Amino acid sequence: MNPTRRDILRMGSGLAASAVATSITTFEALAKGDTAAGTPSFLSGHFRPVTEETTALTLPVRGAIPTALSGRYFRNGHNPKEGMNPGAWFYGSGMIHGLRLKGGRAEWYRNRWVKTPALTEGRALFTEHGSIDLTASAAGTSVIAHAGRILALQEVNLTFEVTPELETLGAYDFDGALKTMMTAHPKICPRTGELLFFGNSPLAPHLTYHVADAQGRLVHSEVLDGPGGSIIHDFAITENYVVWFDPSVALDLGSGLPFPYTWQDGYLARIGVMPRDRSKGGVLWIEVAPYYALHFANAWENAEGRIVVEGPYFNRSAWDRAADFINGTAPHGAPPADGCVRGQWHIDPTAGTAKIALLDDLTVEFPTINLSFTGRESRYAYACFFPGAGLRGCGVAKYDLRSGARQLLPLPEGVMAGEPCFVPDPKGTAEDHGWLLTYVTDLRRDEAELWILDATRIEAGPVAAIELPVWVPAGVHGSWIDDLAI
Numbered sequence: 498m499n500p501t502r503r504d505i506l507r508m509g510s511g512l513a514a515s516a517v518a519t520s521i522t523t524f525e526a527l528a529k530g531d532t533a534a535g536t537p538s539f540l541s542g543h544f545r546p547v548t549e550e551t552t553a554l555t556l557p558v559r560g561a562i563p564t565a566l567s568g569r570y571f572r573n574g575h576n577p578k579e580g581m582n583p584g585a586w587f588y589g590s591g592m593i594h595g596l597r598l599k600g601g602r603a604e605w606y607r608n609r610w611v612k613t614p615a616l617t618e619g620r621a622l623f624t625e626h627g628s629i630d631l632t633a634s635a636a637g638t639s640v641i642a643h644a645g646r647i648l649a650l651q652e653v654n655l656t657f658e659v660t661p662e663l664e665t666l667g668a669y670d671f672d673g674a675l676k677t678m679m680t681a682h683p684k685i686c687p688r689t690g691e692l693l694f695f696g697n698s699p700l701a702p703h704l705t706y707h708v709a710d711a712q713g714r715l716v717h718s719e720v721l722d723g724p725g726g727s728i729i730h731d732f733a734i735t736e737n738y739v740v741w742f743d744p745s746v747a748l749d750l751g752s753g754l755p756f757p758y759t760w761q762d763g764y765l766a767r768i769g770v771m772p773r774d775r776s777k778g779g780v781l782w783i784e785v786a787p788y789y790a791l792h793f794a795n796a797w798e799n800a801e802g803r804i805v806v807e808g809p810y811f812n813r814s815a816w817d818r819a820a821d822f823i824n825g826t827a828p829h830g831a832p833p834a835d836g837c838v839r840g841q842w843h844i845d846p847t848a849g850t851a852k853i854a855l856l857d858d859l860t861v862e863f864p865t866i867n868l869s870f871t872g873r874e875s876r877y878a879y880a881c882f883f884p885g886a887g888l889r890g891c892g893v894a895k896y897d898l899r900s901g902a903r904q905l906l907p908l909p910e911g912v913m914a915g916e917p918c919f920v921p922d923p924k925g926t927a928e929d930h931g932w933l934l935t936y937v938t939d940l941r942r943d944e945a946e947l948w949i950l951d952a953t954r955i956e957a958g959p960v961a962a963i964e965l966p967v968w969v970p971a972g973v974h975g976s977w978i979d980d981l982a983i
Contacts, residue, residue: 537825539575539586543913543938543971546576546589547608553966556596556603560961562949563932564601565923568979569661570934570947571595572915573649574972575637576610583635584755586823590616591637591649594936594969595663596947599980603947603963609663611636611649622653629698631655631678632668638681639974642982643692644713650681652697652730661983674715677705681974682731682792687869693734693773695721704729706739706771721780723769728758728789733796733806734773734872740796740806740844741769741780745787746816756823760813762787768851770804770844783844783851789816790840794864797874803845807878807898809861810840810853836860836885839896856901860885861894863916863974867928877929879917879952893917893935895955906955911940913971919952920977929953932960934977936969945969 540546575589583589591611597604613634614620620633634654641648648656648669656679658666670676677696684693690711697704704724708717723741726748733740745766749759766787769780793808811819815837821827839857844850861880878896882888882905891913895904908914917933925931933950945968948959 537582538822538827539589539825540577540582542940544586545968546579546970547592547968548579549967550609551607551967553606554604556606556966557964558603558961559964560949560959562598562601562603562961562963563922566598566920566932566949567600568920568977568982569595569597570918570975570977571640571647571663572918572936572972572975573611573637573640574970575635576970576972578610578616585825587638587756588635589637591635591651592972593640593649593659593663594972596963606963606965607663608967608969609659609665611657611659612665613654613657613668629678631670634668637973639976641683641685641976642978643683643685643709644711645983646713647978647983650679650683652681653678655679661978671709671713671715674718675707677702677707677718679707680730680732684732684734684871685868686734687871688736693739695729695732697729717775719775721771723767723780723782725764727764728791731790731792731808733793733808735796735798735804736872737773737798738796738804738846739771739773740804741771742790742793743767743769743782744789745813746789754820754824756820758820760787760789760816762813768842768844770846781846781849783849785851785853787813788853791819791837792862792864794878794880795866795870795872795875797872799874802847803843805874806842806844807875808840808864809837809880810855811837815860837862839880857896857903858886859888859894859903865917865919867919867921867931869921870928875928877952879919879933879955881914881916893933893950893955895929895952904954904956906950906958908937909941913938914948915971916974917950918975918977927953934975936972937962938969938971943968 573593576592577583577589594608615633622633631654634651636649636651636657638651647659650656655668658669680694692709702720704721706719709715724743728746747761747764767782769782771780789811796806841854860883864880866875880894882894890910892907893914915936917935921931929952931952933952937948938945945965947963949961
């Protein structure tokens with residue numbers, strides 16, 4: 498017998514359950530455009546949605562665009578249609594903002610909604626019969642390229658394929674092989690070309706691990722036992738391991754929140770270590786103190802055989818402030834009580850231990866690296882920083898993971914940079930030889946630009962700033978898609 502809506506809510510797990518809660522109890526009312534309660538923080542300020550799709554072929558540039566950049570910078574984000582309040586930031590319809598760069602020129606700018614059934618038909622995740630409609634996606638969290646396809650992703654659904662000009666082709670299920678949801682944070686192994694990813698579901702099985710080969714064929718799918726209702730937004734890989742994070746923020750349908758996840762000290766927080774060679778055993782789950790982690794910069798195995806995972810670490814006060822923004826009750830960038838700070842997990846699979854070291858007091862998120870170092874030791878990491886630790890504004894940070902030194906590019910109050918995307922210099926000889934691309938929103942002038950920073954000296958400011966003809970809201974994750982990738 499098919500479960501009822503009440504049954505589905507009771508069975509919720511992971512980020513999939515947030516979509517369940519919204520589509521069933523919140524989205525169906527709020528999607529009609531009822532904003533009587535006021536404008537939430539995720540629809541205002543730097544996050545104010547745009548109302549139209551735009552194409553521009555003439556783009557003013559300050560400075561000089563590096564001639565080695567030949568490709569597209571695409572960045573996804575949540576952008577509900579005008580008059581629509583999706584209930585929480587993560588639920589807004591996806592819109593990709595893209596620039597085509599070639600020969601030292603910005604050839605075009607485009608923004609396009611990812612035209613999923615959730616956007617065009619108002620379709621909800623769950624059908625009236627209680628089954629999951631994996632095509633009912635917001636497709637608003639990230640965008641990647643793999644095996645010649647460009648994919649827009651959101652945790653609770655299938656991915657959606659778009660063209661190099663950002664037109665939507667439709668849901669993509671790996672030629673019918675993928676039967677589960679797909680994370681917005683898959684990992685591409687630079688050594689094998691494989692795409693490693695996972696899916697969450699509020700219905701059993703809750704966690705499924707997948708691998709697609711370099712040609713884009715789904716070659717492995719495996720149900721994993723373990724997590725309950727916690728948010729597993731990202732994961733990490735090394736050359737030999739997959740690392741899972743089962744944290745202290747878990748589903749709380751009694752919270753009354755549009756995004757129904759709260760910090761729960763009673764939830765058993767763990768870290769899981771799993772061999773990538775699946776013939777070598779299952780997941781080793783290691784109990785740890787309460788924590789939360791949303792994104793990871795990188796992971797690797799050190800000379801002693803231990804696993805190091807680099808990325809921002811949340812304590813309870815930092816999560817509570819982030820949740821206030823997600824639910825629209827506090828402005829983004831308001832200083833948290835302690836902050837979300839740079840941390841490193843040190844995991845010993847042999848001893849079955851995992852410990853966190855906090856390495857900085859700067860409030861940071863959206864960490865990135867030179868992706869050719871994914872899964873092996875990297876020296877540099879980049880991130881956005883936010884008010885806190887004595888700083889009033891936002892900006893971009895660069896960390897030297899060996900020395901602990903950092904470079905900062907602080908921005909004036911009212912100006913915010915997005916996730917910095919590293920693009921390697923094809924003639925470079927060092928890990929940080931390349932550029933960082935980031936959309937910058939300026940509330941003082943109501944303008945947006947794409948900045949190109951020299952990754953070796955970000956504090957010098959942009960080597961080029963591309964002035965955009967329309968507002969570009971602060972968003973989520975993006976990718977550089979080299980011409981050779983498509």
